[in-house]
Amino acid sequence: MEDLVAGLLAGKVRSLAKAITIVENDLPGKREILKSIYPKTGHAYLLGITGPPGAGKSTLTDKIIAHLRREGKSVAVIAVDPSSPFSGGAILGDRIRMQQHALDDGVFIRSMATRSHLGGLAKNTVDVIHLFDAAGKDVIIIETVGVGQDEVDIVRIAQTTVVVMVPGLGDSVQISKAGVMEIADVFAVNKADRDGADKLLSELKAMLDMIKDEVKPEIFRTVATDDVGIDELVAGIFAHGKRVEESGLIEKKRRQKAENELRAYIYDMIMERAQGLEAYNDVVSRVAAKQETPMDGVEELFTELGIRIQEEKNAEED
Amino acid sequence: MSKKIKVLIAKPGLDGHDRGAKVVSRALRDAGMEVIYTGIRQTPEQIVATAIQEDVDSIGLSCLSGAHNKLFPKVVDLLKEKGADDVLVFGGGIIPDEDIPGLKAAGIAEIFLPGASTEETIEFIRNNVKTA
Structure with a gap:
């Protein structure tokens, strides 16, 4: 177990991967591992990506990884997909969109199944984040399952939560509902080259105009498949992080x-x-x-x- | 609660026929396993890097292009190189009978030919993975 922790802290891929397995499955040694690494956590930037199924979360994540790598940041991704409520099995397919990074030492992608945990994340997501954090990853991206309206756990974990929207999923009443729509720190209107993108954008803006908060979520247009709008989106994400840091909200978030x-x-x-x-x-x-x-x-x-x-x-x- | 069996289904090589890989993926899912599917046209290097990050118990390789004699052993060799040769590797696809002994000697634990039932594959994985 000590070797595993030492390897993990030294950034060894295999040690990290094995430690994640222990933590994810509540296997013996979990508590010891978390205890040894916990003081070394708290440095990574936690970025949540959420939105309905098919909105382009994985493709967007892929492009965000590429952007962060160009800036020299190391990246970990936790890609959550649903478990079957019947067999308990799962097909974890988010990685398909990110395989261009498979051979990059600076990118570690791990798929997790929800195992019937509600809220859009897998049960032990937070503990896996701690491991990546201790291993020195600069940015940890957490991609939730495709969410409907109420899977909002991500907001309690991430520094910045990006809600990915696409044209054509509903009218303005959907937009004004509670839940997922309320947790966005940043909106990405993806597939923005499609019909209805302008309408969605103006409806989002109208919704945000009604918010009294001093800091309103910014909206970005993206076409993830063509790498359009990613630079602006990433800049917007870190601008949000900076605002939270400076406003002193960060301490409240940490306690939460x-x-x-x-x-x-x-x-x-x-x-x-x-x-x-x-x-x-x-x-x-x-x-x-x-x-x-x-x-x-x-x-x-x-x-x-x-x-x-x-x-x-x-x-x-x- | 025992740990779930985690399997990587991967398609090395250049053919784009992934119906079989998807059928197997779904069958394993329905058998309660967690299946990572990485899509078509993966290099052995990508497959092994993925298997190590995901810490899978088994890798299922599907190849219909005829390049299995080169690609399947390459995956096993790379796993060894990385110290991950405890991962159970099996294969499937259009593979001539006479190639099977060579593949097994190279460390592919089993080959499933067209017509093999998904139950056989499930049983094989359950009986042969290292974790339980």
Whole structure:
């Protein structure tokens, strides 16, 4: 395990790849690895790319990688694709668009399946980010699954979130809905050479005009397949990062991220212990049979685990 | 929970016929495996670099151009060179019977010819990958 960590910190591809496997699959050694590398994290720029399926996220990512490489930055990509809800398997195909970088030592691409995790990312995405960060990658791009409206986890992780839009997916009501549309720090209107791009652009602008925030997301037109608009987009991304840094929001974001990581682990660790209790299956049966509310079930399990619950006495008195 | 089997399905060489590779990819997905598919016209170097970054348990090579005798062993050699020869390599495509012994001697664990069922491939991977 020490060799693995040393190799990872020295930027060895195989060590990093093996460490990711351990972390992704919650295999023995995960905690030790994360403990050794955690103090060395916090330097990479985390860039989220999200948007509906087929919007061109992977192609755009490919072109952003190329741009960053020309600037001499090392890049890691986490490309998330959905797992089948039926078989648990997955086809991870985002890499197809990025294979021109396969032989570049400065680019490390890793595919992850969601494994039925909701929110647009894979369950252990954050831990994999830590590994890339500790390995000294300058920029880590996280490409979410193709999202619909509510998969917004990426915003809690990335410094800058790019929402990729394409013409022809819906009218202005779609644009004014909540969720994915609200998390953009930067919009990329991709396939901007197609019919409807101007309309989409003006609708986006109209939506943004209604936002009261002092810092509004910038909109960029791109045609990723032809490498059009990428330089401007990347400049816009880092300009956003700089604004966040200077506004002091960054500290708030860091705390938010820490809280989110803690929350995820509190859930996982308590759940694991609860499932290990003998009473667990009985509680599930009683809740399923409507003999007990889920909250009462949780209290029973918590009592067994030695976790005290504050009673809501006042609310119950009438 | 045991670790999921991760397989890279890759097409070395210049033919663009990837129907077979896609059918196998889907079958492995339906068998609960995580499949990386990298598209057509990949060099052995690209395939091996991808396999190492993704830390796959197995690589399935598909070739219909007739260049399998050169390309398949090259993948195995590069894996060895990188210290990743624990990766299970199998192949498929239009491959003459007389080529099979040579490919196996070169380190390709199994060759699936047209007509082989996807179940055979799934069973083979499950029984032969190093992790479990």
